[in-house]
Amino acid sequence: xxxxxxxxxxxxxSAALGERVTLGxxxxxxxxxxxxxxxxxxxxxVADGVHFHLAATPLDLLARKCIVRNLSDVAAMAAVPVAAxxxxxxxxxxxxxxxxxxxxxxxRIALGYDCPLIGGDVTVWDQRLLITITVFADPGGIAxxxxxxxxxxxxxxxxxxLGGAWDEQGGGPHLTAEPRLALARxxxxxxxxxxxxMIDLSDGLATDLRHICExxxxxxxxxxxxxxxxxxxxxxGRPPWRHALTDGEDYELCFxxxxxVPETIAxxxxxxxGRILPAARRQSPIVLLLPDGGRRALTETGWQHDHDPDRDxxxx
Amino acid sequence: xxxxxxxxxxxxxSAALGERVTLGxxxxxxxxxxxxxxxxxxxxxVADGVHFHLAATPLDLLARKCIVRNLSDVAAMAAVPVAAxxxxxxxxxxxxxxxxxxxxxxxRIALGYDCPLIGGDVTVWDQRLLITITVFADPGGIAxxxxxxxxxxxxxxxxxxLGGAWDEQGGGPHLTAEPRLALARxxxxxxxxxxxxMIDLSDGLATDLRHICExxxxxxxxxxxxxxxxxxxxxxGRPPWRHALTDGEDYELCFxxxxxVPETIAxxxxxxxGRILPAARRQSPIVLLLPDGGRRALTETGWQHDHDPDRDxxxx
Numbered sequence: 001x002x003x004x005x006x007x008x009x010x011x012x013x014s015a016a017l018g019e020r021v022t023l024g025x026x027x028x029x030x031x032x033x034x035x036x037x038x039x040x041x042x043x044x045x046v047a048d049g050v051h052f053h054l055a056a057t058p059l060d061l062l063a064r065k066c067i068v069r070n071l072s073d074v075a076a077m078a079a080v081p082v083a084a085x086x087x088x089x090x091x092x093x094x095x096x097x098x099x100x101x102x103x104x105x106x107x108r109i110a111l112g113y114d115c116p117l118i119g120g121d122v123t124v125w126d127q128r129l130l131i132t133i134t135v136f137a138d139p140g141g142i143a144x145x146x147x148x149x150x151x152x153x154x155x156x157x158x159x160x161x162l163g164g165a166w167d168e169q170g171g172g173p174h175l176t177a178e179p180r181l182a183l184a185r186x187x188x189x190x191x192x193x194x195x196x197x198m199i200d201l202s203d204g205l206a207t208d209l210r211h212i213c214e215x216x217x218x219x220x221x222x223x224x225x226x227x228x229x230x231x232x233x234x235x236x237g238r239p240p241w242r243h244a245l246t247d248g249e250d251y252e253l254c255f256x257x258x259x260x261v262p263e264t265i266a267x268x269x270x271x272x273x274g275r276i277l278p279a280a281r282r283q284s285p286i287v288l289l290l291p292d293g294g295r296r297a298l299t300e301t302g303w304q305h306d307h308d309p310d311r312d313x314x315x316x
Numbered sequence: 317x318x319x320x321x322x323x324x325x326x327x328x329x330s331a332a333l334g335e336r337v338t339l340g341x342x343x344x345x346x347x348x349x350x351x352x353x354x355x356x357x358x359x360x361x362v363a364d365g366v367h368f369h370l371a372a373t374p375l376d377l378l379a380r381k382c383i384v385r386n387l388s389d390v391a392a393m394a395a396v397p398v399a400a401x402x403x404x405x406x407x408x409x410x411x412x413x414x415x416x417x418x419x420x421x422x423x424r425i426a427l428g429y430d431c432p433l434i435g436g437d438v439t440v441w442d443q444r445l446l447i448t449i450t451v452f453a454d455p456g457g458i459a460x461x462x463x464x465x466x467x468x469x470x471x472x473x474x475x476x477x478l479g480g481a482w483d484e485q486g487g488g489p490h491l492t493a494e495p496r497l498a499l500a501r502x503x504x505x506x507x508x509x510x511x512x513x514m515i516d517l518s519d520g521l522a523t524d525l526r527h528i529c530e531x532x533x534x535x536x537x538x539x540x541x542x543x544x545x546x547x548x549x550x551x552x553g554r555p556p557w558r559h560a561l562t563d564g565e566d567y568e569l570c571f572x573x574x575x576x577v578p579e580t581i582a583x584x585x586x587x588x589x590g591r592i593l594p595a596a597r598r599q600s601p602i603v604l605l606l607p608d609g610g611r612r613a614l615t616e617t618g619w620q621h622d623h624d625p626d627r628d629x630x631x632x
Contacts, residue, residue, distance in 0.1 A: 017432035021399070030434030032399040034454065037351035043401040043450060045439045083337065083348040085359040087448045116333035118346030123361045127443040132403050134359060134450040138350065 026215070027147050028076040028200060029137065040137040040144060042073040048091075048128040051249075053170035059098065061175040062131075063105030069202065070135040071113055071179035072251040076200040078188035080140035081115035081181070087132040089123045106133075113179070142188045145255070148215035150197035154256035154276040156220055159183060159268050162205060162250050163243035164233035172232060177251035183265045184253060194259030204248035205273075206286060206298055212256065213276075213285035221287040221295075222274035239291075245298075342531070343463050344392040344516060345453065356453040356460060358389040364407075364444040367565075369486035375414065377491040378447075379421030385518065386451040387429055387495035388567040392516040394504035396456035397431035397497070403448040405439045422449075429495070458504045461571075464531035466513035470572035470592040472536055475499060475584050478521060478566050479559035480549035488548060493567035499581045500569060510575030520564035521589075522602060522614055528572065529592075529601035537603040537611075538590035555607075561614075 017024050022038050023031030029040040046066045048054040054062075067084070074081050086106050090099055099122065107117045115135060165174040180200075187195050197216055199208045205222070213220050222245070229240035233247075256276050263270060279285070286298040333340050338354050339347030345356040362382045364370040370378075383400070390397050402422050406415055415438065423433045431451060481490040496516075503511050513532055515524045521538070529536050538561070545556035549563075572592050579586060595601070602614040 017427070017434065018430070021432050021434055023434065025433065025435050030399070030401060032432075032434055032452070034355060034398060034452070035351045035353035039350060039355065039399075039452065041399070041401050041435055041450075041452070043403045043435055043437045043448070045403050045405055045437050045448070047405055047439050047441050047443075049443075050439055050441050082350060082355075083346070083357070085346060085357050085450060087359045087361050089361055089363055089446050111333070114334070116337050116348075117341065118333065118337055118339065118348055119341050119357055119359055121359050121361050121448075123363050123366055125363050125366050125444070125446075127363075127365075127446075128441070130405050130439075130441075130443075130446055132359070132361070132437075132448040134357075134401060134403075136350075136355070136357070136452070 023144065028073040029079065029144065031144060038139050038144070040074070040077060040079050040139060041134065042070055043132065043134040044069045044073065046131045046133070048130065052175070054129055056170040057175065059102050060105045063102055064109050065175050066106060066131045066133050067109045067113065068177050068179050068251055070133045071115065071181060072177070072200040072202065074135055074137045075180045075184040076198050076253060077137070077144040077146070078142050078184040078198065079137035079144060080185070081113055081135055081137050083118045084110050084115050084133055084135045085119040086117050087121040089125055089127065089130045091129055092124055092126050094124070094129065113181070140185070142185065145184070145188055145195060145198040146215070147197055147199050147212045150212050150216035150218050150256040150276045151258065152218055152276050152278045154196050154258050155261070155272045156209065156222065156254065156256055156274040156276060157261055157270050157272050158201065158205060158228065158252055158254050159270055160250065160252040161228045161230040162201065162252060163240060163247045164230040165247055165249040167232065168234070173230065174249035174251070179251065180253045180268065183268050186265050187255065187257070192260045194257045196256045196258065198253055198255040201250040201252045201254055202248060204246040205254060206245040207248070208254055210286055212254070217279050219277040219280040219285040219287065220274055221277060221289055223289045225291050226271060226273045228269065228271045339460065344389040345395065345460065347460060354455050354460070356390070356393060356395050356455060357450065358386055359448065359450040360385045360389065362447045362449070364446065368491070370445055372486040373491065375418050376421045379418060380425050381491050382422060382447045382449050383425045383429065384493050384495050384567055386449045387431065387497060388493070388516040388518065390451055390453045391496045391500040392514050392569060393453070393460040393462075394458050394500040394514065395453035395460060396501070397429055398452045398454050399434045400426050400431050400449055400451045401435040402433050403437040405441055405443065405446045407445055408440055408442050410440070410445065429497070456501070458501070461500070461504055461511060461514040462531070463513055463515050463528050466528050466532035466534050466572040466592045467574065468534055468592050468594045470512050470574050471577070471588050472525065472538065472570065472572055472590040472592060473577055473586050474517065474521065474544065474568055474570050474589050475586050476566065476568040477544045477546040478517065478568060479556060479563045480546040481563055481565040483548065484550070489546065490565035490567070495567065496569045496584065499584050502581050503571065503573070508576045510573045512572045512574065514569055514571040517566040517568045517570055518564060520562040521570060522561040523564070524570055526602055528570070533595050535593040535596040535601040535603065536590055537593060537605055539605045541607050542587060542589045544585065544587045
């Protein structure tokens with residue numbers, strides 16, 4: 001089973017949710033009218049053996065990843081975090097001290113983003129640790145930036161650096177990512193930028209840009225020489241740009257815009273990596289411009305979470 | 317590790333969450349100011365082997381339990397559900413068809429309570445099924461009813477019937493409970509009732525009334541002859557009232573009030589089962605009035621979710 005196939009199916013079934021719903025499942029956040037505002041909500045699970053390796057991950061970094069993974073979705077809509085709730089299924093023997101420590105870290109880190117934890121749930125079971133965070137956010141006077149509004153002629157941009165987010169021991173940049181909240185607000189506020197669509201990079205640029213293309217009914221080409229490749233990418237015989245496309249868990253932003261985009265915002269580099277094209281028929285919506293000048297339709301790759309990351313052939 | 321000790325610890329650490337927070341962790345729902353309203357939030361996990369047995373539970377009943385477990389918390393605050401998000405960690409081999417079916421049931425059941433699912437997350441792993449639901453609610457013009465506002469002299473009431481919610485095969489009333497949303501609104505709206513404190517019965521009356529006592533700084537006595545015992549309670553040598561006190565997963569309401577309480581609301585029976593007393597020193601806050609006229613302080617029992625329900629000695 002592929003996570004995106006499953007989610008796609010869920011979205012198709014979610015029509016007719018009532019007039020209160022402003023954004024059904026299928027974007028970075030769902031939305032619902034609440035009083036005089038729109039309430040935006042995202043939920044994400046962080047599972048031992050899939051998104052981290054408990055034995056190799058300090059609890060403060062684990063807590064940080066749990067919060068950041070959700071706040072990255074908030075950034076992708078250019079929204080403002082309001083509060084969060086945390087649920088944890090703890091393995092037997094995890095121990096109360098460590099559980100306390102985990103929740104204290106979650107609260108401390110969430111508060112650091114002005115997003116207090118206001119509730120929680122704890123279950124103890126004989127399975128591995130799973131942490132589920134739900135974050136709710138306020139559009140803060142900016143229309144939520146969606147995946148479905150990319151236009152042919154837009155340039156495609158990414159923030160920060162991509163690829164190699166996991167090191168061989170399970171550590172690496174995926175544990176210390178910074179949600180691009182302020183950057184996203186600055187992009188969305190600027191009329192010069194001409195921001196159209198945005199998504200956060202959790203599954204890898206190849207997969208996440210495909211989400212934009214499918215939701216927007218467009219195609220995209222990526223100039224692989226332009227990809228900002230992290231220098232932590234392992235030397236495994238594959239070119240670094242392949243890692244930048246498919247490794248995943250970068251928690252950077254990918255967006256499309258047709259105006260003037262700054263080279264950096266708040267110290268974070270922004271790189272043009274391609275452009276949006278009219279929808280392609282009968283082929284992948286993503287085309288790569290290779291270093292040798294060739295063009296190649298990108299097959300469906302990207303990191304599927306139902307693989308053990310240590311055994312995922314795409315991770316090298 | 318005991319769930320309530322852990323949660324109690326988390327609550328103690330949750331001071332200073334900022335002026336936006338109206339209800340920190342520790343009640344049935346957390347609360348935060350959002351625009352012109354108060355946003356209430358609850359999160360609950362439903363885990364295979366703890367809250368249900370996958371092999372013995374049809375997916376529609378499982379989905380129903382997931383939604384009802386959360387809506388019961390909404391009822392406990394006399395609030396109105398607005399929307400929900402669902403996260404599932406699926407065991408490998410669960411299959412896309414069953415996953416689709418599960419999410420369709422979740423959406424259908426949630427919509428039946430006017431609480432659309434507006435987002436979700438799916439992870440596939442090599443562990444058991446875990447479903448986490450977060451529900452958002454609106455106070456709907458009524459101050460959220462808390463656990464901490466019981467007063468000496470109040471009578472203690474429960475709705476419906478208690479005990480025996482699990483049968484030997486893992487089925488039973490815990491899968492078909494009805495969240496007491498309308499009943500709770502009617503209680504809270506009525507000035508004649510004099511509603512003071514409320515909680516939903518998930519861990520068993522003994523444990524949940526203890527939560528009210530601890531949060532309110534009071535004690536309580538329960539007349540065990542008054543407990544409305546379900547006729548599905550197993551004959552295991554223990555009196556039915558012991559099951560009604562400790563079996564758990566009733567998803568009924570327990571509340572305290574000092575006015576005129578109807579015997580039924582919307583066809584649901586309401587039974588007076590005891591009263592609130594001033595705080596007791598150096599003993600359990602819960603005292604039982606036994607059928608033989610004796611009084612006994614209730615030791616800390618109730619269903620702890622870190623036990624396998626099949627092996628929990630309290631479940632008989």
